[in-house]
Amino acid sequence: MTLLLYVSFCAAGWYSFRGTLALFAAQAEGIFATAIIGNDVVAFFIAGLISILLYELITRLVFRFLAVRLSGSGDRLRYALRFFMFGANVLLLLLHLLYIPFPLLYTYGEIFFAFVVITSFLIWFLFFIGKHYIEKRKMYAVAYHFSVIYLSIYAVIAFVNVLMEVL
Amino acid sequence: MLSSQPKRSRMIRLVGCILTCFLLCQPVMAPLWASTPQGNVHRLHVQRPMQSATGITQHRLEQILSDFLGSGEDNRHDRTSFTSKDAVTPGGEQLAAEWLQRTLESYGFSDRGSRGGAGKFCTVQKQEFAQEIAVSSSWLSGKKQTYLSQNIVAKVQYAAEGTSEREQVILSAHYDNTFGDIFETRKGTGAQGALDNGTGVAVLLALAEYFAAQSVDIGFDIVFLFFGGEEAGYYGSHAYVREMKQTEIDRTLLMVNLDRLGCDRTYLYADEVKTGHSEYMMRIGAQSGNAFDELPKTIPLLPYETEYGLSYSHFGMVGSHAAFFAEDINVLYIWGADYSGFHIGDNESNRHLYNLSRTDNDTLKGLVAYFPDYLNKMEQTARTVVRALETEGFSLAMRQSKSQTYDYGWLTQNAAAWLILLSFLAVVILVLILLFSRKKRDGASPKKQYKVAVFGTDYEEQTEDDVFLDFTRRPRRDDAENRELPGQYRLPDEPDPCAAATGSDPEDIENRGQEESVEKKKSGPGEKK
Numbered sequence: 001m002t003l004l005l006y007v008s009f010c011a012a013g014w015y016s017f018r019g020t021l022a023l024f025a026a027q028a029e030g031i032f033a034t035a036i037i038g039n040d041v042v043a044f045f046i047a048g049l050i051s052i053l054l055y056e057l058i059t060r061l062v063f064r065f066l067a068v069r070l071s072g073s074g075d076r077l078r079y080a081l082r083f084f085m086f087g088a089n090v091l092l093l094l095l096h097l098l099y100i101p102f103p104l105l106y107t108y109g110e111i112f113f114a115f116v117v118i119t120s121f122l123i124w125f126l127f128f129i130g131k132h133y134i135e136k137r138k139m140y141a142v143a144y145h146f147s148v149i150y151l152s153i154y155a156v157i158a159f160v161n162v163l164m165e166v167l
Numbered sequence: 168m169l170s171s172q173p174k175r176s177r178m179i180r181l182v183g184c185i186l187t188c189f190l191l192c193q194p195v196m197a198p199l200w201a202s203t204p205q206g207n208v209h210r211l212h213v214q215r216p217m218q219s220a221t222g223i224t225q226h227r228l229e230q231i232l233s234d235f236l237g238s239g240e241d242n243r244h245d246r247t248s249f250t251s252k253d254a255v256t257p258g259g260e261q262l263a264a265e266w267l268q269r270t271l272e273s274y275g276f277s278d279r280g281s282r283g284g285a286g287k288f289c290t291v292q293k294q295e296f297a298q299e300i301a302v303s304s305s306w307l308s309g310k311k312q313t314y315l316s317q318n319i320v321a322k323v324q325y326a327a328e329g330t331s332e333r334e335q336v337i338l339s340a341h342y343d344n345t346f347g348d349i350f351e352t353r354k355g356t357g358a359q360g361a362l363d364n365g366t367g368v369a370v371l372l373a374l375a376e377y378f379a380a381q382s383v384d385i386g387f388d389i390v391f392l393f394f395g396g397e398e399a400g401y402y403g404s405h406a407y408v409r410e411m412k413q414t415e416i417d418r419t420l421l422m423v424n425l426d427r428l429g430c431d432r433t434y435l436y437a438d439e440v441k442t443g444h445s446e447y448m449m450r451i452g453a454q455s456g457n458a459f460d461e462l463p464k465t466i467p468l469l470p471y472e473t474e475y476g477l478s479y480s481h482f483g484m485v486g487s488h489a490a491f492f493a494e495d496i497n498v499l500y501i502w503g504a505d506y507s508g509f510h511i512g513d514n515e516s517n518r519h520l521y522n523l524s525r526t527d528n529d530t531l532k533g534l535v536a537y538f539p540d541y542l543n544k545m546e547q548t549a550r551t552v553v554r555a556l557e558t559e560g561f562s563l564a565m566r567q568s569k570s571q572t573y574d575y576g577w578l579t580q581n582a583a584a585w586l587i588l589l590s591f592l593a594v595v596i597l598v599l600i601l602l603f604s605r606k607k608r609d610g611a612s613p614k615k616q617y618k619v620a621v622f623g624t625d626y627e628e629q630t631e632d633d634v635f636l637d638f639t640r641r642p643r644r645d646d647a648e649n650r651e652l653p654g655q656y657r658l659p660d661e662p663d664p665c666a667a668a669t670g671s672d673p674e675d676i677e678n679r680g681q682e683e684s685v686e687k688k689k690s691g692p693g694e695k696k
Contacts, residue, residue, distance in 0.1 A: 015468075018511055019479065022467035025512030028483070029356075035510035036518050043511065045507045104439055104578045107478040111584045144603050151596050158589035165582030 002052075005082050008089035009055065010048030014040070015096040016110065017047035055085065062149055069145060077129055084128070088121035115154060122150060190282030198299055198417050204588040223373045223382065223549045232291025232369035235268070235342075236361055236531055237265075242531075244359040247347035248399040249298060249314035260316060260343050260395055262275030266392050267319045267342060267368075270294060276321050276374040283422040289379045291321040296406035298396065300350045314350065316343075316396035318403045323378045324388035334562060335388040335415070337422040337496075338552065339404070339487055341397030344526050349399045362515075363524035366503070366541060367425040368393065370549045377553060385557055386421060395486050404487035408494060418601045420565035422498045424488035427524060428548050429534065430503025431516045435459035436483030440575060444497045451555040457547035459501070478581035482506070482513050497569055501548055503538075554607050 018040055025038025032038075061079060063074030095113045099106050126146060130139040183386035234630055237243045243263045250258025257265075268291055272278075296318070299311045319342075325333060340516070344360030345353075359365075375391045392628035394403030413516035421444055454461045468479040477484070488498040515522045516537065523529050523537050555561060577583075 016470065019467045019469045019481075022482075022513075023230050023400060023469045024508070024510040028512075029526075033511075033512060035508065035514070036520075038514075040511060098469065103464075103479075103481075103587035104575055106468055107579050107581055110478070111581075111588055115588060134384050143592075144599065145598055148596065151592050153600070155589060155592040155596060158585050160594060161478060161585040162582060162589055165585060 001081050001086075003081070005055075005089075006048050008086045008093075009050075009051040010044050011093040012089035012096070012114075013047035013051050014044045014093070015099060018043035027112055028045070060155075065149070066145060068143060069141070076133060080129060080133070081125055084125040085101045085118075085119045088117050089116050091121075121149075122146070128158070179652075193438055197661055198638065222377045223546060223553065225546045228369050228373055228545045228549070229542055231372050232361070232365050233531065235266070235358060235368055235372070237266075245346040246344045246360060247355060248343040248345075248349050248396045248402075249300075249316050250283050250347065251315040259346065261344055264293060264317045264319050264393070264395060267372075270372060271321045271375060271391075273320070274372075275379045276375070281321040284372055286325055287384070288324050288326065289322070290324070291319065293319050294407065294410070296396075296402070298399075298402050300352075307455075312350075316402060316406075317395035318395055318407055320407070321375055321391040321393075322388060323375075323391075325384060330600045332418070333388050334386075334418045334420050335390055336420050336556060337390045337491070338371055338425070338566075339392035339394060339422065340364055340371040340425045342368045343395050343398050343403075343404060343485055344529075345398045353399075356529075357527035358525050358529035359527075359531075360524075360529055361531045362429060362503070362529050362538070362541075363427045364397075364425075365531075366428040366545055366657055367532075370425055370428055370545050372550060377549075386562055389556070389696050397487055401490060404490040410489040411494070411611060416494050417495060418563055420569075422488055422491040423552060424472050424486050424494050424498065424500050425503075426486055426500070426502040427515070427543045428501070428503050429504045429538045431538065433457070433501060433508070433544055433548060434462055434483065434506075435498070435501050435554060436462050438492075438572065439477070440573050442497070442566055444499060446655075447564045447568070448551070448555055448660065449562075451558060452547075452551045455547065455551045457551045459551075463506050466506055477579045478584075495569075497565055497572075501552075544566065594639045596617055625671040 021038055021043045025033055028037075040101075059078050063078045066073040092113060095109065095117065099109060126139075126143050129142070130136070134142055173455065235243065240279070243259065245259035246263040247259055248565060249260065251261045271291040273287075276289040278290065278292055294317060296316060298314050298316065300314060301311050324335075341364050344363065345358050346360070347355035349355070358422045371391055378389050392404075392407060394401075394407070396402035396406070433447060435445060437448075443480045449459055449461075462481070462483045466481045466483065468481055469485075470479055482504065483500060484492075486500050486502070488500045503515065505514050505516050508514065510517065513522070515524065519537060521528075523533055528537075537546075
C-alpha cells in the first residue's frame with residue numbers, strides 16, 4: 001500500500017514538478033541540461049518523494065496526538081487514511097491534466113484543486129472511521145481535533161503564501 | 168415509399184454535383200481561403216504585399232552574421248552582459264554595441280537622423296543604462312556594484328526625432344552573450360553566441376538595412392532595438408520600457424522579439440489566449456512558406472512569476488518581450504527550439520543530446536554543424552516579418568487585436584487566490600471553534616461523571632452522560648492450570664479477556680458475575696469471601 005500511495009503522490013505532484021525540473025534543466029549545464037534528466041519520467045518519480053515523506057511525517061504526528069487525546073492506537077486509522085489519500089491523488093492527477101488544454105486554470109487550480117479534493121476525501125474518511133472504527137461518542141472529538149489541525153496547517157500555508165505574494 | 172426513391176436519388180445527384188464543383192474550384196479558390204484570416208482578424212483584407220523582401224537573402228544574412236561575430240583581432244566573441252564597470256574601460260558588450268551603431272550608420276542611419284526618400288528619417292542612438300547589483304563576496308554587507316550596459320535604438324520614421332505622432336512597430340533582438348562571468352556571480356560559458364543571439368541580430372540588421380533602403384511609406388514608423396544585458400535578466404528591455412512615454416506605448420502596434428533563430432523549429436508565441444496578431448502572423452508565415460510552430464500545450468509551466476503577472480511562466484514567456492507585454496503592447500516572440508520530444512527543458516533540437524546555446528560550442532562552426540539549415544530559417548523569418556509589415560491592413564489588424572484580446576488578468580492573481588482561501592479557512596476554523604465551545608457550554612457534551620455502583624446505589628438509572636463503574640467481581644481464568652483465579656474488577660464495557668482467551672460465551676460469564684454480585688450483596692458490604 002505504501003508503494004501504491006507513493007505512486008499516487010507521484011501522479012498528483014507530477015505536473016507541478018515537471019515545471020520545476022524543466023526550469024532546472026534549462027538553467028543547468030552538462031548532463032543535467034539534457035533529456036536524460038529533464039524528462040517527464042524523472043519528473044514523475046521525483047515528484048512523489050517529498051510528498052510521501054511529508055505525508056508520513058505529518059500523519060504519524062497527528063495520529064499519535066489523537067491517540068494520546070483519545071487513549072487508543074492510531075495505526076489502523078493511519079492505514080485506512082492511505083486509501084483515501086490514494087483516491088484523492090488520482091483525482092488530483094485528473095484535475096491537473098486540465099492545465100494542458102486550459103493553462104490559465106493553473107493559478108487557482110494549484111491552490112484550490114488540492115484543497116477541495118483533499119478536504120473532501122478527509123471528510124469522507126471521517127465518516128468512514130466514524131462508522132467502522134471509532135465509537136459514536138468519541139467521534140465528535142476526533143472530527144473536531146482532526147479538522148482543526150488540518151485546517152490550521154492549511155491556514156498557515158495560505159498565510160505564508162499571502163505574505164510572500166504581498167511582500 | 169415508391170415516390171420517395173426518385174426524390175432521394177435526385178438529392179444524391181445534386182449533392183454530388185455541388186461537391187464536384189467545389190473540388191474543381193479549389194485550385195482557383197485556394198488562395199482566397201488562404202488569404203482570409205480566421206478568428207479575430209476575419210474581417211481584414213490581407214492582400215498581397217506591396218513589395219517583396221528581395222534584398223534579404225541567405226548570402227546576405229550569412230555575411231552579416233559573420234561580420235557581427237568578427238574574427239582575429241576584430242572579433243566580438245565576448246559580448247558578456249554588463250562587462251563595462253565604467254565608461255572609460257569598455258567591455259566586450261560595449262564594443263559590440265559600438266560596432267552595431269557603426270554598421271547601422273553604414274546602412275544610412277545617423278545619430279542626427281539622416282533624411283531618406285519620401286521624407287524619411289533614419290536615426291540610430293545608444294541608450295545607456297546602469298544596473299546596481301549586490302556583489303556576491305559582500306552580499307551580507309549589502310555592498311552594491313554599478314554595472315553599465317546599453318541598447319542600440321535605430322528608427323525609421325517620417326518625422327524628426329521626438330516629433331513623430333505616427334504608430335510604430337518595434338523589432339528587437341539581444342546582442343549580448345554569456346561568454347564571460349556575468350556580475351562576477353555567474354560563471355561564463357565561453358559561448359560566442361552565434362546561435363544565441365547572433366542569428367537574431369543578423370536578421371534584425373538585415374531588416375534595418377532593408378527598411379532604411381525602401382522609399383515607400385508603409386504607414387507607420389519602425390524601431391529596431393538591439394538589447395544589451397539580456398542574458399543577465401532582460402535588463403535592456405526593462406530599461407527601454409521604463410523610458411517609454413504613455414503616448415509611445417499607446418501608438419505601438421506590435422513588438423516582435425527575435426531570438427535563437429536557425430534551430431530545428433521556429434516557434435511563434437503571443438499570449439496565453441488566442442490573439443489576432445499571432446493569427447495574422449501565422450497566416451502570413453504560412454503564405455510565405457514559413458509555417459511557424461505553435462507552442463505545444465504540454466509545455467511545462469515554470470513555477471515562478473514573470474513580468475506577465477502570472478503565477479507561472481513557460482519558455483514562450485521568457486524573453487525581452489515580457490517587459491512590453493506587461494505594458495499591454497501586442498508582442499510576438501519568434502525563437503528557435505524544439506519542444507516536441509522527450510526533453511522538457513528549453514530544448515533546441517531533439518536530434519542532439521546537448522544544447523548549443525550557452526555552451527562553448529555556440530560558435531559559427533558549431534551552428535553550421537548543428538543546424539545546417541539555419542540560414543534558410545533566418546531568411547524565412549526575415550521575409551515573413553517584412554511581408555507582414557508590408558501587407559495592407561496590418562495596422563488595422565494590430566489595433567483590432569489589441570482591443571479584442573480577452574483580458575484574463577483576474578485569473579492570474581496568485582495573491583487574490585491565496586487570500587480567498589485564507590479567508591475561507593479562517594471562517595471555517597472560527598465556526599468550528601464556536602460550535603465546539605457552544606456545545607460544551609450547553610452541556611451537550613458534558614464532562615462524564617464517574618458514578619460508582621455499590622450496594623444501595625445501583626438502582627440509579629444509568630444514562631449515556633455518565634460513566635457507570637460497576638465494581639463487580641469477575642472471574643479470571645488461569646489458562647495454565649485451567650481454573651478460575653480470584654475475582655478481579657473491571658469496567659462493564661471493557662472486553663472480557665477471559666472470554667477472548669477461552670472462547671466462552673461472554674453472556675454466561677456476565678450472568679455468573681451477576682450471580683456473584685448478588686451473593687456479595689446478600690453477604691453484606693463489609694464481608695469478604
